[in-house]
Amino acid sequence: MLHKLKPAIRDWARSDGLVWLHLLKTVSAGLLALGSAMLLDLPQPRIAMTTVFVLMHPFSGMVLAKSFYRGLGTAVGAVAALVLGALFAQQPELHVLGMIAWVSACIAAAVRYRHFRWYGFVLAGYTAALIGIPNVATPEGLFLAALTRAAEVGVGIICSSAVSALIVPQRSGLALLQALQVRYGDFTAFAVDVLSRRVDRRAFERRFMQLVDEIVGFEATRIFAAFEDPAMRSRNHRLGRLNNEFMHACARLHALHQLLKRSQASEAAPVMRRIDPYLRELTALLALPRDVSADGSDLAARLLTFHASLPRRIRQTREQHGHASAESWADFDTAAELLYRFVAEWTQYSDSYATLAQRKLGPQQGRKSSYASKTNSYLIAFTLIRSATVMTIAAWFWIATGWLSGGFAVIGAALACALTSTAPNAPRMAVQMAIGAALATLAGYMFTCYVYPNIDGFPLLCIVLSPVLALGAHLATSKRAAGLGVGFSVFFCLLAGPDNVVAFEPDLLVNNGIALTASMLLTAIVLATVFPADMGWLIERIMDDLRAQAVLACRDQRTELNQRFQSSTLDLASQLRVQLARHSRRRRHALRWMLATLEVGHAVIDLRDEAARAEYVQALHPGWSAAVERLLDHLAQLFERPDARALERAVVSVRSAMWIAQDVLDAVRTNPDRRHDMQRIFSCLHFIRTALLDKDAPFKPC
Structure with missing residues (x-):
């Protein structure tokens, strides 16, 4: 009976078990940050707990990377809040305009640099808003607010990093190597289908764009993998070189596929069939099982032999069937050249992959390869104007009406613009965040009115908070409901997280929740109608x-x-x-x-x-x-x-x-x-x- 349960337990541990582990670590880190901030007598321990839910991720490398950039962003944002407060003391309109300009510029810079640098710029923006906007009317409290906010964020960073790295850590370096192994196998199978001419144009384009996403995503992954593992840092250049070699192999396969596709309907089709035996031979080599070595070294050796003999055999084929026209042979010669280049690129990639998988240093380990990212300048300016417009509308309504919670609306608009700046469907994510804020307001009202007054002591507080915190963390890990989970977790902590001195103000909580929800909906409307991303x-x-x-x-x-x-x-x-x-x-x-x-x-x-x-x-x-x-x-x-x-x-x-x-x-x-x-x-x-x-x-x- 036990031997039958072991495979099921192993499968559960590798799938749903990892989800439950992440939830356990997230809730534990959040409660640890809350308790530590209370023990240190910080004024708003809920900020430390909020920081944890922003930082936590299943992989410890990503947590450490986000913690590093959050620390930098918080420090820069706090300094910006102090500078703006000093420049525009007792001038709320100018102070808000300066804050809008700063936050918008940070969001635009985040779009320019992306990946984890994106997180640092975003934090520099909305941290300034979180510190400066509540203190527009009381600039004398700005310096103390900046110090306490930095301390609270620091507690959250320390707790999330410690829990992620010390309690059953999930190494992103291992996940990266596994992803490389899967990518290697998938691309080999894809090359077999292309060389066998079993892939039509639409299917090839769809799969090729998936490869593009994998190449771009790999660059972000290898950055945060270097934060957690010295071995990954030492191999970081080789990982970058490996990704570049994979790009070259993809490009060669694409060129070969395009030529084969175009030659099928041309007059050179009969001559082009002379290349088919070599395609079938290469397909057979790629399709051979890799049981002897799963790291690609056996395939690299086979490809090297095939590559060395290819020019001589191509010349023999040409000499034996040289009666066709020069135009017909041009396609054949070009296909042979592209095949030769593809095999060379794929052999080099296989050799580098095998060296990396075996944890050996290849002869070209010292050679660096850089990934040149590029962002359109109009997109950067578009993001800046869009963010400034949304926050200006919220700020104008706040100043014009004197709404007590109008500052929260501006903060919510800044958060929504920042967190949706690189989302594939920004209006949809903003709507999800609005729903999460509304649900967080309802849950916060229930806790403020009916839960907190009826409990006593920190252990009981942890027990009653755990289910709602776990729910938010679980929603945040879902691809389809990530915005809902982020909105619920973050805004529940901000609105109803317990402080050292608890103020029973349910009306203010509801008012602040309405302001946050309205700002998210405002952001969604503006993003969908005035500034759609597909203009x-x-x-x-x-x-x-x-x-x-x-x-x-x-x-x-x-x-x-x-x-x-x-x-x-x-x-x-x-x-x-x-x-x-x-x-x-x-x-x-x-x-x-x-x-x-x-x-x-x-x-x-x-x-x-x-x-x-x-x-x-x-x-x-x-x-x-x-x-x-x-x-x-x-x-x-x-x-x-x-x-x-x-x-x-x-x-x-x-x-x-x-x-x-x-x-x-x-x-x-x-x-x-x-x-x-x-x-x-x-x-x-x-x-x-x-x-x-x-x-x-x-x-x-x-």
């Missing part, structure tokens, strides 16, 4: 930045261009996915531009690298350098101002460069090294031409 002009500006990455590939002269190009392009594509609704036509159009930018940009960078190595071509044909420069200029113009005329110019320029490359190739056929150089250059040019002429490409206006 046409804003999406076009982000699309301009996306297309500008191809211009960067054509004109930039800096080192590591390929790495910066790819990471920035994927980062912008991920932002577009957040801004646009699922399954919309505009989202599909943005995806097509992202794919076109990736394939043309990569081919251009490859062309520039190959042309730089083959300097002798200019001596063999005087018009070569001018043809390449003209091609790069016309491609840049196409991505800057896409239209039919620009497309035609770019296609003509590609053809001119291909004619020159073909002439030089014929002239150097007796020189194996130079012939190989020119074949690679010609393949880059041919791939760019097929990408421009693709019927699914977005270059022509709809």
Whole structure:
């Protein structure tokens, strides 16, 4: 009987058991912070408890990272509140305007930097609001309020970090390595489907965008994993390099898939079937079970052997079936080159993955790889104006009516704007937070009127608070109800959390709750109607930045261009996915531009690298350098101002460069090294031409 229960217990411990563990740790940390703040005789212990519910996460690395940035944000916010209070003493209107400007600027900076730096900027903003707004009329209490708020937040940080790191810690480093293993297996299976031509265009685009999200999300994950584990910090550069290599492998697979798709309906289809045996062989290698080594080293060895023999076998195939036209062989040669590059990239990634999984330092451990994130400047300005508008409306109503709880409405608006600034569906999250605030008000009223008066002592207080705190923590872990859980947990602690000196003011509690709920609803209405995230002009500006990455590939002269190009392009594509609704036509159009930018940009960078190595071509044909420069200029113009005329110019320029490359190739056929150089250059040019002429490409206006 026991041996039958062990698998079930193990499965429960790995699934629902982790949820219950997180709830237990969250509630324990919250009550520990509350008790510690009471013991230290701080005026508002509920702030310490609120801090815990903002910080707690199943993984200890994320808690430590958020604690670090919350500490920085709280310190900066407290200083900002003091400065604004000193500048605008006894001038509430100017003080509120200064506070709105500061909070809006912090939210805009959070959107610019994102990930965990986002959290630090957000805290710097609404901490200033939490300290400064309640003390607008009493600036003499501002300094003491800043000190006590910092102390209360510090208690919450210490308690949440200690509980997360010391009590059954869930290491994000281990989760990161497991995620890498899953990603490795999933991508291998995806490559098998692509090489077998079992993936249609829509399915490929959907899966590729999931890979984009994984690449962008991985960068955030490896940052907080470094907070908890010295071993992860020592391997942080290798993790970054591993992610870059994965990006390159994805790009090569995408280019190969695009060429295979385009060649199926072309006249070169019979010749292109000559590449199928190599695709089937590679598919068989990738599909082999990895029982011998789950870390990828066995696959890397097999791929290395396949990669080394591929050029010789491709030449033999070409010699045996050389009767087809040159145009037909161009697709074959380009497909062979892309296959060769994909195998090289995937072999390098597999080798790095195996080295990381075996906890060994590879020969290139010291080489750093950076991820270049990019945020559209119009989006930053849009976020600043949107946040300022919402808070200005709330502040105007407060000042115009003299509402006692109007300050809470401004604070609620600041919180809502900050916490929804990077949400995929900001109005929906704001509505959920409003519902959470309303439920927190009802629960707080019940506790204030009927629970607190009938209990005595801290142990009994912990017993009655545990269920409601656990409910809020559980809702916050749900993807669909995260906003509801955050609103309920945070606002219950703020409105009805017990203090050292309890004031029985249920009417003020309800009034404050109404103010918070109304501010959340106001935020949702403004975000949905006046400043929707999918405004046409804003999406076009982000699309301009996306297309500008191809211009960067054509004109930039800096080192590591390929790495910066790819990471920035994927980062912008991920932002577009957040801004646009699922399954919309505009989202599909943005995806097509992202794919076109990736394939043309990569081919251009490859062309520039190959042309730089083959300097002798200019001596063999005087018009070569001018043809390449003209091609790069016309491609840049196409991505800057896409239209039919620009497309035609770019296609003509590609053809001119291909004619020159073909002439030089014929002239150097007796020189194996130079012939190989020119074949690679010609393949880059041919791939760019097929990408421009693709019927699914977005270059022509709809």
